Amino acid sequence: MIELRNLSMGQGTFSLQQVSLRVEAGEYAILMGETGCGKTTLVEAICGIRPIDQGQVLLRESDVTHWPVARRQIGYVPQDGALFPTMRVDQQILFGLQVRNVEQRKCRQRLEELVETLSLEKILSRYPNRLSGGERQRVALARALAFEPGILCLDEPLSALDQKTHRQLTGYLRSIHERESVTILHVTHNLNEAIDLGTVRFRLQEGRIEKMEQES
Secondary structure, three states: EEEEEEEEEEEEEOEHHHHEEEEEOOEEEEEEOOOOOOOHHHHHHHHHOOOOOOEEEEEEEEOOOOOHHHHOOOEEEOOOOOOOOOOOOHHHHHHHHOOOOOOOOOOOHHHHHHHHHOOOHHHHHOOOOHHHHHHHHHHHHHHHHOOOOOEEEEEEEOOOOOOHEEEEEEEEHHHHHHHOOOOOEEEOOHHHHHHHHHHEEEEEEEEEEEEOOOOO
16 A cells, blocks of 8 residues: 655646545556656655655555665666666566565575566676666566565656567566566656556546546
8 A cells, every 4th residue: 555645846847736646556647647747756755765744645544755765675677777787687686585584595596587577697697887778677576576575656658768668668667567476656758558457546636536437
């Protein structure tokens, strides 16, 4: 479960005031809205990357408003993937487990699961500068999911991909939602993407979040 209660925050001339949102456990939620309306800002507030002025952030029914990033246990994929340039693909995926001191056997098991789920077998020894856009996003997803976070926040994860790669990644995301029992908040501008993936859809407009009608 993800919930924002009367969230207010700002930077410079930009601000959001009294924004509320609730995503139920297990839902695949889509957040849409015009460029610059604050979608990324809200995701960063949920993850703990960006401070808020007022209001509450709740995850799994717990008030995490003042919790540090690591304690929130959220898998986060920013728009550019933000891969570590000096790490191989396998090292990227294992990073979150190793910093949590997960035993080696479990690390290898989880690596194998994600490699199979996201079809990463052929690129495990590569560095980010040798990956395509679609490969980079799959690696970023694997890294975010490695420690089984329960909540996954995705900021435009399929933008700037060609049509074929976009379809492939859409399929991977649908499979992840089904197999990982994860609650997902996915920011996008693409209505078809929203319809294909979202079990619930929201729009951020003029500082308010409204639930969108579901397509039949």
